[in-house]
Amino acid sequence: MIFEGLPTTPRSGELVDKAFSRAARAGRAKSGHEAQESMLRTAGNVLSDNLENVVVSWPDFGFDVDPFYYELADAIVDVDELRQSLSRVMWTARRIETLRDDYSSRLRSSDLETATKHRKQAFARMADLMDDIEEDLLRIGEARDALRTLPDIRPDEPAIVVAGYPNVGKSSFVNAVTRASNEIAEYPFTTKGVQVGHFERDHIRYQIVDTPGLLDRPADERNDIERQAVSALEHLADVVLFVLDPSGDCGYPLEVQLALREEVRTLFDPSIPVLTVANKHDRFEAVKAEAVDATMSVTEDENVDEVLEMVVEAIAYEPELPTRDRSEK
Known part of the structure; x- marks a missing residue:
């Protein structure tokens, strides 16, 4: 860093x-x-x-x-x-x-x-x-x-920023897709550690970032420093993955969660995809099709890999290849 x-x-x-x-x-x-x-x-x-x-x-x-x-x-x-x-x-x-x-x-x-x-x-x-x-x-x-206490996040690597209310399964998802490679670091102005995980696809390393205290509640509940930190995330994210818990077991009704999702959309450039995944799909019967892009159950290990592939496809990252000097033979 x-x-x-x-x-x-x-x-x-x-x-x-x-x-x-x-x-x-x-x-x-x-x-x-x-x-x-x-x-x-x-x-x-x-x-x-x-x-x-x-x-x-x-x-x-x-x-x-x-x-x-x-x-x-x-x-x-x-x-x-x-x-x-x-x-x-x-x-x-x-x-x-x-x-x-x-x-x-x-x-x-x-x-x-x-x-x-x-x-x-x-x-x-x-x-x-x-x-x-x-x-x-x-x-x-x-x-x-x-x-010196800032987490080691690499702006030159493709990044997935995870958002959503507390207890919807964000950390569980990060743990599941990164296995044991995730790290916990702290922002000086947050009470919980920022979780940064990594995984590879086609020899490309992706980083996935869960930022508790920043994108897990409405803007009017954040202080000035937290709001500026959120604006910093705008420069980092290649895609935002918004996690819902339609069962409501997280403590927040579905309509409140969807309202936060719409607010999160306004924080990022329109070119940054905001994908919605409903977690705990084994706990509810149906979700309105227009509300989500995918469903999964982290605890049951269902559709987790499919969600990750969806995110990777949305990023569509193409590494810059070194250009060869035309004078070289």
Whole structure:
């Protein structure tokens, strides 16, 4: 997952202590002007290098982050504020490099006492710059901690998003078609784990995603963050599988479930198929033909494979084949 490998973000005070401690050690190894310059360059390098590493460890939200993860991240941390903090940290890294070089020139042309004063002035200005970005580093660290917990969903693979009220059999279906390969991950803003499963057809890997807390109740029951997370799913889904329980044993009448299905349809682009499957068909006699695309019983293992094939056909995924250079022979 794109945010999984982000390193721990250092705090401003930690970096200053680290930089000045290393500078002191570097100074003890030399004497005179050479000691002052070594201290200055060591402190400047430690600060600028660490700050730059903080920034470059993040993907470029404008180019490297898929729209699915962009919207999901924005729902959690406010991407605009995060990008501003990253920009300020990088500016500070460059500013510290400039201070390092400027004061290095000054102390070389000064007597030892003045050179020492210049080095101390540079340290004070570097410390002030680090104080100015204390909140930015905290924001970046908090964002890193939140985004690392996002589930590993691959936007480049065909995806089935499962929707429907709780207890209609969504998780059972995901378990049945993915066997033991499914994973449980958590969104920071949901109380239940997001279930991500995988299966293969014709050497193509499909992912199937059950998102409890997002597509299992009407929009007016979701908060702003959950609504934005739902909008992120629009960028992920190649097909939506809406699961009904016509028996009503799930605790929601059939007409209420159908109303949610119609709402789900409006959330996705019209080009994304929304297929309806009635689960527990061994528990009821009939379902109106216009209400469903298929029926199944996960507990009885009836028509489960047929439903999966229906979904795969609806996606009609065609992998991009590498093009051969016409110049090759």
